[in-house]
Amino acid sequence: MVSATDDLQGWRDELRIVMVAPPWYEVPPRGYGGIESVLAELITGLSRRGHEVTLVGAGRSDTPARFLRTYTSPPSERIGQALPEVLHAARAYDMIAGIDADVVHDHSLAGPLTAGARPVPTVVTCHHEVDGEFGGYYRALGTSVSMVAISEAQRRIAPDLNWAGVVHNAVETGSFPFREHKEDWVLWLGRFNQDKGAHLAVDAARAAGRRILLAGRITEPGEQEYFDHKVRPRLGPDALYIGEADAARKRELLAAARCLLFPIQWEEPFGMVMIEAMACGTPVVALGRGAVPEVVVDGLTGFVRSRPEELAEAVEAVGALDPRDCRARVRSRFDVEVMAEGYERIYRRAAAAPDGLAGEADGLALPVR
Structure with a gap:
């Protein structure tokens, strides 16, 4: 294989990158919005x-990027409906047509459908699962896009997709407060979805004799149903639901907790909350599925x-871990600088390869460590 260095000699330092966000939340998000948080950090x-x-x-944006708006306000109340996504993609395509760009990096669902109609390459990060219907969709896009996995675990599920490489999600480590001395309660933070395992987190904390705080979003009917049937009956003095946490509150909780419980029930392609916790010096107790x-x-x-029955013992064992090791792991492996460098390499290769990056994924991203 020709090395990335050989391919890119003579390429100018500055790239002109168009970043397409999903339509549902602002960048950065005011509350929930995992993709949008990563997108803001990457920009x-x-x-x-x-x-x-x-x-x-x-909506609005607070990043260093030039901003082009498809909706005055994000249609968050219509999340999951097809038309807002499709209209967003159509408007984005029209806007991009007037931009002199080297590469388009699309994080939306419908947007990649327009990739084949533009002269510059399109890179797509797979923020969703890559099996089932999602896998079929990404497979149907063929070589019109260069796909980026957010973990090796995700790429292994569908090795036949047009992968350009693997780049882990990241955080600005310095934006998370480091706290060495923790309080005696544990934390679960996320969407109230069966796959996220909040009910198992309560069971594990209770078995360990530890109080647990649960913070997360309940907006969709399925989330409310899960909360009402699996989580609410488990609440009590030692298990408190404290609502959705904004960025500042999330950092306070993550820094103070004894540990973060992450008892996922599916092949999670990444899991941002894990690196957010570790950036605060807070260890993670998790089930080993997906990218964990x-x-x-x-x-x-x-x-x-x-x-799940092994989690309670682990909750007690985290007291022996050094919070500084957690912070160091994030700074060296999951910091924004690491992510930006990985994507930059993929952008340069995509821009230099008019026929796409099919079959050349192994040398593109920073190595998974």
């Missing part, structure tokens, strides 16, 4: 590296277990 990192970034999204073993170093930055 910041790329801008620091001297690249010119244009963001296409909904890539993110958490068992016995160093948390504990990875196979069965």
Whole structure:
């Protein structure tokens, strides 16, 4: 294989990148919005590296990028409906047509359908699962887009997709408060979805004799149903639901908690809350599905277990872990600078390869460590 260095000699330092956000939340999000949080961090990192970034999204934006708006306000109340997504994609395509860009990086669902109609390459990050109907969709896009996985675990599920590489999600480590001395309660934070396992977190904390705080979003009917049937009956003096946490409150909770419980019930492609916790020096106790073993170093930055009944013992064992190791893991592996460098390499290869990056994924992203 020709090396990335050989391919890119003579390429100018500055890239002109168009970033397409999903339409549902602002960038950065005011509350929930995992993709939008990553997107805001990536834009910041790329801008620091001297690249010119244009963001296409909904509502308002607070990033270094030039901003083009498809919706005055994000249609968050219609999340999951097809028309807002399709209209967003159509408007984005029209806006991008007037921009002199080197690469388009699309994070939306419908947007990649327009990739084949533009002269510049399109990179797509797979923020969703890559099996089932999603896998069929990404497969149907063929070589019109270069796909980026957010974990090796995700790429292994569908190795036949047109992968350009693997780049882990990241955070601005310095934006999370480090706290060495923790309080005696544990935390669960996320969407109230069966797959996120909030009810198992309550069971594990209770078995460990620890109080648990649960913070998360309940907006969709399925989330409310799950909360009412599986979580609410488990609440009590030692298990409190404290509502959805904004960015500031989330950092306070993550920094103070004894540990973060992450008892996922599906092949989670990444799990941002894990690196957010570790950035605060807070270890993670998780079930080892999806990308968990890539993110958490068992016995160093948390504990990875196979069965829910093993979590309680791990909750007690985290007291022996050093919060500084958690912070160091994020700074060296999951910091914005690492993510931006990984994407930059993929952008340059995509821009230099008119026929796409099919079959050349192995040398593109920073190595998974």
